[in-house]
Amino acid sequence: MNETIQWNDWEAFCCVVEQGTFTAAAEQLDCPKSRVSAAVARLESAIGSKLLQRTTRRMRLTDAGSAVYRDVAPLFARLREIRQETLAREERVQGVLRIAAPYEFGAQQLGGVICRTLAAHPALDVKVEISQGMVDPIRDGFDVAFVAVDADLPDSGTVARRIYHVERGLFAAPALAAGLPLQLQPEDLANLPTLTTPGDGMWEFIRDGERVAVPIRPRMQTANAELRLQGALAGLGIARLSLIYCEAEVAQGRLVKVLPDYPPPPLRVFALLPDRRLQPQKVRVFMEAVEAMMASELQDRNDAAAPGP
Known part of the structure; x- marks a missing residue:
């Protein structure tokens, strides 16, 4: 089979059949109509058979097209189900949240945040490991790794978010x-x-x-x-x-x-995360709690420093 065929070509063909027109399929796939047409043409060229008979008024499957659709469509239907199931799982705050943190920061700043997060989400478990120095969350298997540094943070392939000063x-x-x-x-x-x-x-x-x-x-x-x-x-x-x-x-x-x-x-504390965009809900919820804690402490310091009436 021609190696230039792309995985999305099969999906485009199935979408054309299900939507009834190339225009509707392009809207469903959020791509240009020309890309959908090119995908179906690549499949027809590779298979060596016409898959769709098109006129100005209507479109119908050929025998070859019916056979391909019958074999391929259930696969994409199952993939869509898996995607929805995965999204639903990720939207729930559950599973094990693995955190690495220096001793002082973990005990003094993170303790309350972790306890409040656990109380708010009964399906969530937290595993905290005391760390010293640099931690690679990808290599070491952490969802969030907090590091405290005197100077600049070394370059790494992780997402670094500066979150705290330790005086x-x-x-x-x-x-x-x-x-x-x-x-x-x-x-x-x-x-x-x-x-x-x-x-x-x-x-x-x-x-x-x-x-x-x-x-x-x-x-x-x-x-x-x-x-x-x-x-x-x-x-x-x-x-x-x-x-x-x-x-x-x-x-x-x-x-x-x-x-x-x-x-x-002061020590500068950074949160290291494996990915900026595709973060599980448990990580997003926890980091929002950390940021709320930081904002509250900053407000308390500002209130304490403000002159009295």
Whole structure:
């Protein structure tokens, strides 16, 4: 059979038979009438038989056309049924939503969103894996992967949506902070114990609007923010953690902020998704909930910063 025949040629032929005219078939397929005519002509040429007898007033199937339609039409009918069944499934919020997220962001920002989404959609299950560093949602099988980066996001074949800033600070136990120099500068950290993530050899700070990098001396390195927090509470070193993560400990006087005039640059959080357009309903619903959470937190910050009456 002629290899130039396209799959859509068969569908075009069936559509002409079902609609009764080439014009109606073109409207149904949302394509030019000339394309439908060309499709039927390719089939007739490849098969070596006339499929349709056409006059100015009417059109009818030939014997060969009847045989082809009888064999092929049920296949396209079933394909249309499968498409409708698939669309119906995708419109329901169901199945397993697989999420990867850094520990702090997952616990502090995503926890409430995930719980509300599960409560609103009983047919949905969520699987969350704690991740560190870059995650490839396609390779690793996630529907959404959240990554937190200091600098620019590396190029990848996934869809990246910037969604959040995580404000950070340096924290230490009061006893350790009491022994620090009165005029502590970021450069002094080179001679002080710090609690860091693996691979950290430098910390950046914002000074006079510019980023300044200083070397540090890690005493403990772990991707687990809870371990760094516990180390700071035990007076083992100065930890760089998100502000919201240390909020309760600071309020209770168990931690104090170090170098408050030299904030570290915030972490930028991105949501990585395998596809921009063809997202399952479970992903769309979850991302809408994340965006609503972001908008609510932004409004709360603006309200808190607004001057009183």
